[in-house]
Amino acid sequence: SAPKVDIGELARVIARQGITAVYFTTALFDAMASEAVESLSGLREIWTGGDVLSAPALQRVLDACPDTSVVHAYGPTESTVFCSYQAFGPGERVVE
Incomplete structure (x- = not known):
């Protein structure tokens, strides 16, 4: 089975390491x-991908x-680079 991620520890590492x-x-x-x-408020950029956001x-x-800034990237699993991305900047709203 996949290892479980400790969200609290990850948040502490983000803060501790700047x-x-x-x-x-x-x-x-x-x-x-x-x-x-x-814990994410000190980040300048968050990139995410691999599935629907x-x-x-x-x-x-x-x-x-x-x-x-949040960037959602997409690319086929076989790819080692993104095929497309969409960036979301400060002040933007998400429409469902």
């Missing part, structure tokens, strides 16, 4: 948005982190 940019799978992005969104999770991050 991390300013991350790449999360969409599942991890959703978990961070639900359980530790405040949850609009409610994205909105939680955009609301809690108004100075953070």
